[in-house]
Amino acid sequence: MKLRTFGLALIGAAGLVILPACTKDEASKPSTPTAAANPAEQGKPATPTPTQAQTPTSVGKSTLRGVVKFTGTAPAAAEIAPSSDPACEGMALKEPAVLVKDGKLQNVLVRVKGPVAGAPAASSTPVVIDQVKCTYTPRVMGAQAGQPLQVKNSDGTLHNVRAMVGTKSLFNLAQPPEMAPVTRPTPSDVELIQLKCDVHPWMKSFIAVSPHPYFSTTGEDGAFSITALPAGTYTLEAWHETFGTKTAEVTVKDGETAEASFEFAGTDKG
Structure with a gap:
């Protein structure tokens, strides 16, 4: 299965003013990012990327966990020119799309594919970027889907949040320093939102949207854990922005822990 290109209906009457932060009306097609195998060479920002695992409120008692491995040689990381913006001091100087440590792949979104019977309603707690x-x-x-999506600006400089589906720019919201966080509901008719910044074009983030809370993002150790899952047989999907999608069938029994693993290679194409 392939994680498809998704539509997004983020522009709503949410009481937020959308301000263009640049003169371009079209967003160029995002290029396939390149990467480096050694995270130590990434010049990573002081705030690390956390493992994303939502703890759902559900009658489910099962757990699904595993590790995402990486084999072969990772593509070389693209250089990022240092910014003259003082607020960007300490930024990564290499594109961090592929982060591999000890043969484990970071930033892989692992989720149960499709709807899950008995899944709880979306939490009112926002996911924060x-x-x-x-x-x-x-x-x-x-x-x-339906969970609040909140975007903060902790930098002392102007950013803009451009939400995209493929090459289509859906909205472009200026976010100056000290502006209150922007909060909007996550729409139900999309599966992948990409965020970019036209002021600082190397900035990227990806939000995979699911109809349930059974998902997790791998950390440096490549591990994922999905909890409170109802017993059943599921298609488990692992997605990486550079290497694409892998799937596996897994059965979890009530109150037990099942394991699954994925392996990406340097030759995989997203």
């Missing part, structure tokens, strides 16, 4: 040292943090995360 921050802008720190001109970097979106986290890089990859999950959200449940």
Whole structure:
């Protein structure tokens, strides 16, 4: 299965004023990012990308966990020119799309594919993306349809949040320093939202949207854990922005822990 290109209906009457932060009306097609195998060479920002795992409120008692491995040689990381913006000091100077440590792949979104019977309603607690040292943090995360999506600006500089589906720019919201966080409901008719910043064009973030809360994003150790899952047989999907999608069938029994693993290679194409 392929994680498809998704539509997004984020522009609503939410009481927020959408302000263009640049003169371009079209967003160029995002290029396939390149990457480096050694995270130590990434010049990563001080705020690390956390593992994203939502703890759902559900009658489910099962757990699904595993590790995402990486084999082969990772593509070389693209250089990012240092910014003259003082707020960007300490930013990564290499494109952090592929982060591999000890053969484990970071920033893989692992989720149960499709609807889950008995899944709880979306949480009112927002999923939060921050802008720190001109970097979106986290890089990859999950959200449940209907759950609030909140974007913060912790930098002392102007950013803009451009939400995209493929090459189509859906909205472009200026976010100056000290502006209150922008909060909007995550729409139900999309599966992947990409955030970019036209002021700092290297900035990227991806939010995978699911109809339930059964998802997790791998950290440096490549591990994922999905809890409170009802017993059943599921298609488990692992998605990476560079290497694409892998799937596996897994059965979890009531109150037990099942395990699954995925392996991506340097030759995989997203």
